Amino acid sequence: MELYQKTAAELSRLLQDKEITAVEVFNSFTERIDEVDPHLKVFITCTLDSALETAAAVDRRRMENEELHPLAGVPVAIKDNFCTEGIKTTCASKMLESYIPPYDAAVVEKLKRIGMPILGKTNMDEFAMGSSTENSAFFVTRNPWDLERVPGGSSGGSAAAVAAGMVPLALGSDTGGSIRQPAALCGITGLRPTYGRVSRYGLIAFASSLDQIGPLALNALDCSLLLEVIAGYDQRDSTSLPHEVPQYSAAAGRELEGVRIGLIEENISANFDPEIKFAVLKMAALLEENGARITEVSLPHTDYGLSAYYLIAPSEAASNLGRYDGVRYGYSADGDNIISLFSRTRGQGFGAEVKRRIMIGTYSLSAGYYDAYYLQAMKVRTLIRRDYEKAFQNFDILVGATTPTPAFKLGEKADDPLKMYLSDVCNITDALAGVPSLSIPAGLHSSGLPMGMQLTAAPLNEGLLFQAAAVLEKCSDSPPQQRTALNLTGRGEL
Amino acid sequence: MSDDFIREVEHVARLARLSLSSEEKELMADQLSAILETARKVREIDTVGIEPTAHVFSIPAFLREDVIYPSLPVEKVLQNAPKKMKSYFRVPSITVIEEE
Numbered sequence: 001m002e003l004y005q006k007t008a009a010e011l012s013r014l015l016q017d018k019e020i021t022a023v024e025v026f027n028s029f030t031e032r033i034d035e036v037d038p039h040l041k042v043f044i045t046c047t048l049d050s051a052l053e054t055a056a057a058v059d060r061r062r063m064e065n066e067e068l069h070p071l072a073g074v075p076v077a078i079k080d081n082f083c084t085e086g087i088k089t090t091c092a093s094k095m096l097e098s099y100i101p102p103y104d105a106a107v108v109e110k111l112k113r114i115g116m117p118i119l120g121k122t123n124m125d126e127f128a129m130g131s132s133t134e135n136s137a138f139f140v141t142r143n144p145w146d147l148e149r150v151p152g153g154s155s156g157g158s159a160a161a162v163a164a165g166m167v168p169l170a171l172g173s174d175t176g177g178s179i180r181q182p183a184a185l186c187g188i189t190g191l192r193p194t195y196g197r198v199s200r201y202g203l204i205a206f207a208s209s210l211d212q213i214g215p216l217a218l219n220a221l222d223c224s225l226l227l228e229v230i231a232g233y234d235q236r237d238s239t240s241l242p243h244e245v246p247q248y249s250a251a252a253g254r255e256l257e258g259v260r261i262g263l264i265e266e267n268i269s270a271n272f273d274p275e276i277k278f279a280v281l282k283m284a285a286l287l288e289e290n291g292a293r294i295t296e297v298s299l300p301h302t303d304y305g306l307s308a309y310y311l312i313a314p315s316e317a318a319s320n321l322g323r324y325d326g327v328r329y330g331y332s333a334d335g336d337n338i339i340s341l342f343s344r345t346r347g348q349g350f351g352a353e354v355k356r357r358i359m360i361g362t363y364s365l366s367a368g369y370y371d372a373y374y375l376q377a378m379k380v381r382t383l384i385r386r387d388y389e390k391a392f393q394n395f396d397i398l399v400g401a402t403t404p405t406p407a408f409k410l411g412e413k414a415d416d417p418l419k420m421y422l423s424d425v426c427n428i429t430d431a432l433a434g435v436p437s438l439s440i441p442a443g444l445h446s447s448g449l450p451m452g453m454q455l456t457a458a459p460l461n462e463g464l465l466f467q468a469a470a471v472l473e474k475c476s477d478s479p480p481q482q483r484t485a486l487n488l489t490g491r492g493e494l
Numbered sequence: 495m496s497d498d499f500i501r502e503v504e505h506v507a508r509l510a511r512l513s514l515s516s517e518e519k520e521l522m523a524d525q526l527s528a529i530l531e532t533a534r535k536v537r538e539i540d541t542v543g544i545e546p547t548a549h550v551f552s553i554p555a556f557l558r559e560d561v562i563y564p565s566l567p568v569e570k571v572l573q574n575a576p577k578k579m580k581s582y583f584r585v586p587s588i589t590v591i592e593e594e
Contacts, residue, residue: 102570195550209549235558239549307535318510325511327583332576338588339511347513355512359503359526362510364533372537378546380536385547417525418532434550459551 003028008168008222012070018062022055022073026117029075033119033166039147040164041139042157043120044080045088051075051117058115069114071225077167079158080121081128082108082213083202091204092136093126095324095331095349105202106237107171107213107230114229119167122157126351127321128178128206130154131423134414135353142410143186145449149407152182152423155216159186162216169226170216175206176309177427179214180439184402184452187441189469190216191223192427194459195434196241198227199234207316208239210431220440220469224248227462243460251463252470256290259468260395262297267400267426267454276401276451279442283453284399286475287468297395299387304380305429310421311364311377312432317354318361324349356417381432388433392458397468401426402439402452430456438465440472499523 003011003025014020030048037043058073078084081091083101085108090096104112111118125135133141133156141156143149144164151160155172159182162170172179174192183190191214198213205211215226231245263284268277288294326332326345333348335341350358364373391398403423413420430437435456442453457464503523507514514522568581577584 099574102566102573241551301539304536304539307533310529311533311536326576327585329574329576335586337586340513341586342511343513346511347515350512352518355514355518356522356525356529358510358512359506359522360529360533363502363506363526363530366506366509373533375546376536376541377533378548379541379544380539381547382544383539383541385550418528421529421532432547432550 002032004032004165006168007218008071008074008225011074011168012225015062015073016070022058022062022117023052025073026052026055026075029119029165029167032164036144036164036166040142040144040160042122042141042161042164042166043077044090044092044123044138044157046120047084047087047118048120051119054112054115054117058117061115069229071229072115073117074169075117075119075167076111076226077119077122077158077161077170078108078111079124079155079170079172081124081173081204082121082171083204084108084118084121087121089121089204090138091127092124092138093349093351093354094137096204097137097331099330101202103202106199106234108202110229116229122155122161122170124157125154125353127204127317127354128154128173128175129317129353129357131177131181131420132408132413133157133182134410135351137351140410143407145187146407149409149449150185152185152403152407154178154182155190156182158216159183159188159190162186162188162218168218169222171213171226171230172216173203173206173211173213174427174431175210175212176313176431177424179216180402180427180437180452180454181424183216183439184454185407185450187450188216189219189223189441190214190439191227191462191465192430192437193227193231193462194241194436196239197436197460197462198230199232199237199240201234201236205320207313208320209316210313212431219473220438220466221249221252223438224252224462224466241460246463248463248466251466254467256287256292256468256471259292259397259464261287261292261294261468262391262395262398263294264302264398264400265296265298266302269404272401272404273406273445275445276404276406276442279451280399280401280453283442283472286472287399290471290475292468295395297391297398299384299391299429301380301383301387302429305384305432306421306425308377308380308384309428309432310360311373312381314357314361315365315374316361318358318365321350321354321358353417384429385433387429388435388458396457396461396464398456400454401442402454406445406447406449406451426454430454435459436462436465438462438469440469499527
């Protein structure tokens with residue numbers, strides 16, 4: 001087995017035992033990137049020189065028997081909406097095509113501090129708005145399982161990178177499903193943590209009451225290891241939570257005896273692909289065999305989630321993206337006066353989906369519509385939150401499908417924004433409620449594409465999600481490597 | 495698409511400081527009316543007496559210690575500026591304004 005086919009936990013063990021070096025690990029993954037990135041198009045920017053320096057420094061320190069973090073020397077990729085000092089950070093937008101941040105995001109500082117080599121910045125939907133990574137201003141990323149299909153989005157580059165063995169770990173951001181949906185479509189594990197669990201300092205803002213950073217990896221244990229690194233209070237993000245960061249990785253391995261699991265009726269809906277429904281039910285049965293108690297549960301306001309989300313998120317985006325005015329940084333058009341400078345910069349610098357969201361948001365915040373749209377959506381958000389509060393009085397974990405269908409074809413939904421929005425239908429209410437939510441592989445569809453199951457817990461109960469996921473992984477007959485697209489060859493075949 | 499809605503699109507685009515081509519306006523009018531049609535579903539629910547949620551956790555704001563931290567140096571702040579002069583961002587006239 002090649003090093004690039006190993007999980008982060010396996011690499012960490014081998015590195016700590018000095019059986020391999022961080023530079024060897026780096027070489028294995030970069031060769032893999034050379035082989036498959038021309039087909040998948042994952043990276044907007046590769047940062048291999050600095051990553052090699054980091055790996056070499058880790059090896060030197062280990063030789064001197066310095067105490068290192070377990071993930072020191074384990075490579076990682078990050079979505080291109082995390083600010084990186086001195087390295088261009090584009091948000092996959094023409095607006096920020098040549099933007100070089102003067103500082104690092106909080107999560108980037110943490111990765112650097114413990115010596116994780118950052119291999120590059122991954123492709124995404126422009127400003128994280130989209131579900132297929134087709135909204136990137138630069139190029140389309142392909143799904144490693146089928147190059148004619150989307151990897152999902154908006155963290156599609158990060159998901160495809162992990163699924164294809166280009167990195168063992170990646171970071172994404174999730175506003176309404178942008179970690180979980182691509183994780184499901186690429187057959188890997190992805191977590192949206194509790195809102196506020198991870199500092200958003202230096203994450204380029206989309207919708208501030210919803211944005212959250214999370215890990216993507218081959219399995220739950222790897223996700224938990226990366227979450228331990230990035231979680232925690234940060235005084236530079238006033239919404240970050242002060243609660244102590246538990247040792248999440250200890251959760252994998254605990255039994256499920258007595259854990260109460262609710263099967264969300266709305267997330268195994270009759271309109272979903274029947275094979276996905278069947279896969280979720282099968283996995284629920286496995287949880288039951290392992291001691292969990294399963295009952296169906298309804299979250300009655302789920303039906304209104306999509307509508308509320310597509311008013312709240314664009315409203316916050318319209319406000320957040322007001323900063324792109326061609327004055328301080330980013331793209332700047334010529335204008336004879338300040339208004340034409342602003343309008344032309346924004347008209348030329350933003351892509352179609354970003355413009356649509358700014359328009360929806362501006363409309364719903366404008367005089368005469370505010371009460372009927374934005375305010376009403378925020379009230380519906382309260383009802384959705386209460387659905388969860390009520391459900392968590394009787395259940396520890398809620399489960400359902402991550403997506404209604406497996407990965408769709410490139411171009412299939414690109415011209416119909418509403419159809420695209422519907423691909424996040426199972427992910428949105430968790431985001432509105434601020435609760436942690438994990439997507440795990442749920443086997444393969446008859447089309448050969450991966451399917452995903454989503455597990456949701458009460459705020460700050462990420463550990464329970466890892467616990468259940470690890471139990472399911474143990475029941476599965478194939479190691480995580482075989483559930484991913486690590487067999488993709490240089491010719492672009494599985 | 496009705497001229498009324500095109501005018502509405504133009505009004506909103508002006509509020510958002512977003513210049514749109516005439517094709518973009520047409521397409522936007524079609525797509526926005528479809529999206530807003532779906533979004534209007536939130537109005538089907540009776541929300542009398544329901545408080546809006548702007549932030550998911552009703553936790554008090556955490557105040558950091560009142561300590562002075564260094565800010566970024568001026569040259570770093572200006573490094574991405576499209577137009578600058580000495581230690582300023584440079585912009586066109588803000589007194590002569592003609593709406594596009």
